[in-house]
Amino acid sequence: MVSADAGNIVQFDNVGLRYGSGVETLSDLNFSLAAGAFYFLTGPSGAGKSSLLRLIYLAQRPSRGVIRMFGEDVVTLPRQRMPGFRRRIGVVFQDFRLVPHLSAYENIALPLRVNGVAEADIDQPVREMLEWVGLSGRANAKPPTLSGGEQQRVAIARAVIGRPEILVADEPTGNVDPEMAERLLYLFEALNKLGTTILVATHDLHLVPRVPSAQLMRLDKGHIADPTGMLRYPPRRG
Numbered sequence: 001m002v003s004a005d006a007g008n009i010v011q012f013d014n015v016g017l018r019y020g021s022g023v024e025t026l027s028d029l030n031f032s033l034a035a036g037a038f039y040f041l042t043g044p045s046g047a048g049k050s051s052l053l054r055l056i057y058l059a060q061r062p063s064r065g066v067i068r069m070f071g072e073d074v075v076t077l078p079r080q081r082m083p084g085f086r087r088r089i090g091v092v093f094q095d096f097r098l099v100p101h102l103s104a105y106e107n108i109a110l111p112l113r114v115n116g117v118a119e120a121d122i123d124q125p126v127r128e129m130l131e132w133v134g135l136s137g138r139a140n141a142k143p144p145t146l147s148g149g150e151q152q153r154v155a156i157a158r159a160v161i162g163r164p165e166i167l168v169a170d171e172p173t174g175n176v177d178p179e180m181a182e183r184l185l186y187l188f189e190a191l192n193k194l195g196t197t198i199l200v201a202t203h204d205l206h207l208v209p210r211v212p213s214a215q216l217m218r219l220d221k222g223h224i225a226d227p228t229g230m231l232r233y234p235p236r237r238g
Ligand SMILES: Nc1ncnc2c1ncn2[C@@H]1O[C@H](COP(=O)(O)OP(=O)(O)OP(=O)(O)O)[C@@H](O)[C@H]1O
Pocket: 019, 020, 025, 043, 044, 045, 046, 047, 048, 049, 050, 051, 052
């Protein structure tokens, strides 16, 4: 039997998030993200974009509701299964979050080392990633000596070297110039064409038309505005 969420990589049912005892930061979120699609998440400052992304990359549990990732309920997921789920989700941050005393090469290799990949199987994928993001010549450079755009490309390479099924990026172009922002989007688009689901939170609405296939999710005061109904499940077929 085909379940209602077939084809969805993320599904939120009546999800709410409250920090402390205040009002809910996110309320009544009901949406799904289709595997292989490209989404922009926009909304004013404080709307809850980063909070929503944290729920998706499993850094935060909701206060209520059900979140399914890859078809499984992650709210009740046993703790020991979390690392396995996290490996399927790549994350890119506005402030890069690279390890400053490690070279670009070592930063990109880090997820493989953490996951216990044999040393002999590390060099080739890291070199391929460096080439893909156009930084083969900067392999030995440490993050403080790299430009913002270069650091973000290292961060993207690190996020995708483990071949995640979904890549979540929180304002990834916020600290780079417009030309570099375009270049980063091009990388996200290329990944998407290879089948990776992409979710990019951004203030910058200029980026949206740059990806003609992308769908727009707008968050306002903790609610998702979905005027076209595109985000509802079951996903549209054909
Ligand atoms: N860890 C936290 N503890 C308490 N409140 C929080 C926490 N994280 C976020 N908030 C609050 O939740 C609301 C939404 O914040 P969030 O960072 O998710 O919004 P955002 O849309 O990403 O904003 P911005 O675009 O400015 O980054 C804000 O009012 C913020 O102060």
